[in-house]
Amino acid sequence: xxxxxxxxxxxxxxxxxxxxxxxxxxxxxxxxxxxxxxxxxxxxxxxxxxxxxxxxxxxxxxxxxxxxxxxxxxxxxxxxxxxxxxxxxxxxxxxxxxxxxxxxxxxxxxxxxxxxxxxxxxxxxxxxxxxxxxxxxxxxxxxxxxxxxxxxxxxxxxxxxxxxxxxxxxxxxxxxxxxxxxxxxxxxxxxxxxxxxxxxxxxxxxxxxxxxxxxxxxxxxxxxxxxxxxxxxxxxxxxxxxxxxxxxxxxxxxxxxxxxxxxxx
Amino acid sequence: xxxxxxxxxxxxxxxxxxxxxxxxxxxxxxxxxxxxxxxxxxxxxxxxxxxxxxxxxxxxxxxxxxxxxxxxxxxxxxxxxxxxxxxxxxxxxxxxxxxxxxxxxxxxxxxxxxxxxxxxxxxxxxxxxxxxxxxxxxxxxxxxxxxxxxxxxxxxxxxxxxxxxxxxxxxxxxxxxxxxxxxxxxxxxxxxxxxxxxxxxxxxxxxxxxxxxxxxxxxxxxxxxxxxxxxxxxxxxxxxxxxxxxxxxxxxxxxxxxxxxxxxxxxxxxxxxxxxxxxxxxxxxxxxxxxxxxxxxxxxxxxxxxxxxxxxx
Numbered sequence: 399x400x401x402x403x404x405x406x407x408x409x410x411x412x413x414x415x416x417x418x419x420x421x422x423x424x425x426x427x428x429x430x431x432x433x434x435x436x437x438x439x440x441x442x443x444x445x446x447x448x449x450x451x452x453x454x455x456x457x458x459x460x461x462x463x464x465x466x467x468x469x470x471x472x473x474x475x476x477x478x479x480x481x482x483x484x485x486x487x488x489x490x491x492x493x494x495x496x497x498x499x500x501x502x503x504x505x506x507x508x509x510x511x512x513x514x515x516x517x518x519x520x521x522x523x524x525x526x527x528x529x530x531x532x533x534x535x536x537x538x539x540x541x542x543x544x545x546x547x548x549x550x551x552x553x554x555x556x557x558x559x560x561x562x563x564x565x566x567x568x569x570x571x572x573x574x575x576x577x578x579x580x581x582x583x584x585x586x587x588x589x590x591x592x593x594x595x596x597x598x599x600x601x602x603x604x605x606x607x608x609x610x611x612x613x614x615x616x617x618x619x620x621x622x623x624x625x626x627x628x629x630x631x632x633x634x635x636x637x638x639x640x641x642x643x644x645x646x647x648x649x650x651x652x653x654x655x656x657x658x659x660x661x662x663x
Numbered sequence: 664x665x666x667x668x669x670x671x672x673x674x675x676x677x678x679x680x681x682x683x684x685x686x687x688x689x690x691x692x693x694x695x696x697x698x699x700x701x702x703x704x705x706x707x708x709x710x711x712x713x714x715x716x717x718x719x720x721x722x723x724x725x726x727x728x729x730x731x732x733x734x735x736x737x738x739x740x741x742x743x744x745x746x747x748x749x750x751x752x753x754x755x756x757x758x759x760x761x762x763x764x765x766x767x768x769x770x771x772x773x774x775x776x777x778x779x780x781x782x783x784x785x786x787x788x789x790x791x792x793x794x795x796x797x798x799x800x801x802x803x804x805x806x807x808x809x810x811x812x813x814x815x816x817x818x819x820x821x822x823x824x825x826x827x828x829x830x831x832x833x834x835x836x837x838x839x840x841x842x843x844x845x846x847x848x849x850x851x852x853x854x855x856x857x858x859x860x861x862x863x864x865x866x867x868x869x870x871x872x873x874x875x876x877x878x879x880x881x882x883x884x885x886x887x888x889x890x891x892x893x894x895x896x897x898x899x900x901x902x903x904x905x906x907x908x909x910x911x912x913x914x915x916x917x918x919x920x921x922x923x924x925x926x927x928x929x930x931x932x933x934x935x936x937x938x939x940x941x942x943x944x945x946x947x948x949x950x951x952x953x954x955x956x957x958x959x960x961x962x963x964x965x966x967x968x969x970x971x972x973x974x975x976x
Contacts, residue, residue: 405737405778406680409745413687416749420691423756526807529815532835564835601757 451493457655459492460647467492467502467644482527484615485509488656492644502620502644506656509613524559524579524617533561536576537634544580544642548650554589556582560634576622578637580645584614616653618645684775688768695752695765702800711877715798718884719791726787736781745774765799790887797880806872813908814838814870821865821916830923838865840919848927861927863919871911874943878907882950895957903950910946914939 451468458465469492479487484507494500525535537560545553559579583590585599590613620641622632632640703709723730748770755764772792776785801809818838825832831843845861882903886896918938921929929935 403680403737403779405739405742406683408742409684409775409778410687412742412746412749413684413691416753417687417691420694420753420756423753424694427756526811529811532838601754605757 456490457652459644460651463647466496467494467647469493469504472503472505479507482507492648494640494644497623497640499623500620500640502618502641504648504653505617505619506653507615509615523557524581528559528561528563528577528579531563533563533577536560536562542580544645546646546649549654550584550589554582556580558638576631576634577619578622578634578641579617579619580638580641581615581617584616618648620644681775681779684779688771688775691749691752692768692771695761695768698761699765699798699800703798706800708806708873708876709800711880712798712800715795715880719794722791722794722884722887723788726791730784730787733780733784733787735779736783737779738777738781741774741776741778743774744770745778748772748774760802762799762802766796768795769793794883794887797876797883801876809875810870810872813872813875813911814865816908817869817871817912817915818865820912821919824912824916825919825923828920830919832919835862839863840865842919842923845922845927861922861930863922863927863930865915869911869915871908871914874911874939874946875904875907877943878903878946878950881947885950885954889954895954895961898957899950899954902953906946906949906953910942910949913945914942917942 451470456469456471458469459467469490472489472491474487474489486508488504488506488508490504492502492504494502525538529535537558539558542556542558543553544556557580559581561577561579563575563577565573565575588599590599618641620637622634622637624631699712703712748767751770752764752767755761755767769792772795773785773789776788776792815838818834818840822832822834822840825840825842833841833843835841840863841860842863843860846855846858847861850858879900882900886899890896890899918930918935921934921938929938
């Protein structure tokens, strides 16, 4: 009888309850996960060739503004998309027809797995991919508020990065250029400020049986343009203004169409 | 001798409560093991992880006679630790984040041992339990954060080394090494002036993280088995990180030399893998050498090594 100590009984009981609880919670999570997978309306990674600048084939941003920005698809090789941990993506380059040499990149990585930083993918911040390709991080500002009327709550909190890159000009000469990147994550109807809050949100939604939605990492970028007449380059602020102006048309007119809305089944 | 054996037998017979808890813990943790096995099988960075559980069991077996003589003195403090581990594992499910759930086996085992056997017993089995850390794949976000700087470090150092020894190399976009004297084999049909120089990519697999994970795992066992003093265990373990990184730089740089002297095919394929294994073996030998060096520095000349170890141990 001495062998059946209270400590053994309690430890065994705790483990038995934990085994049952684990399987109950796991079944619930799997069910939610399956519902989410079925709800994703995206095609899987597209493998199209880049088209020319086109305002008809692609949604040109803000028709009211006389299609100021025209875009083209920028396909990314599948292995890079897989390595980036994206289940689907959106990648376009836009050209501002009102400003010379104004090109803007829009990249969105969607994750069905919803596991922020899980082992199923390697969703990561821009510093990893940019620094990995040889760029140098010059500055990073978190929690920058941008007002975007008609999108989400009209205001989004983003991280702004400035990178220095090596590039080759038309004459084949190597030169330095700066790239401004605006980055944030979205999950359904909320902006995720950082990974921890994203994870806590996921945890809470699963526990309360809420809609999981998707995870989207959104990255908009542009180079600091050379202003030849003034014999200088754009400042960071000027480039950011240009990017924000683009966002105000792009997000409600194009992006909103591409963010899946998950309905409760 | 016969008396000792019978003591061990009696003691292990009394351990059935521990076996019951261990069996239940294994049952609870089985889904996590299943997920990890998939990762170990599919990711070459974790092939060493297959050995972690057998090594931990082996270390416990090694300590079995010491454990048999420890009087059970379980403490209730083990219960909250056990419960925290169980909760952590369950809570990782809604968060869809495997890492903490997989690490939960450590508090589960520590809590169980403390609850049923007490501190003295735990002290003896703590290392084999904590050693299980090495079987848990690190999250990809952490992996990328580690791998990227290592990749760039390997490229930077290799480019400098190769240029210093007279092999002209240019670094492009972080991890690309352009060997100017070597022609790209893909351009072999083109006229000589149109042939591009060969670009060697320091891929993520060459970041050195694979050898770093395996080396730290191996170093942990090595210091536990070979060293007695805590300071030397910590020193050698920390040095294993530096050795793994250094030898990876050596591997990338020497691959550059082989590409320059022999053939661009040396940058990949079987020869590249074999060279990786050789440098890993060299790294381990270097670590053993460091261990011997510490003995040589710390042990007085007139005192035999064994005596000194016994005195400090």
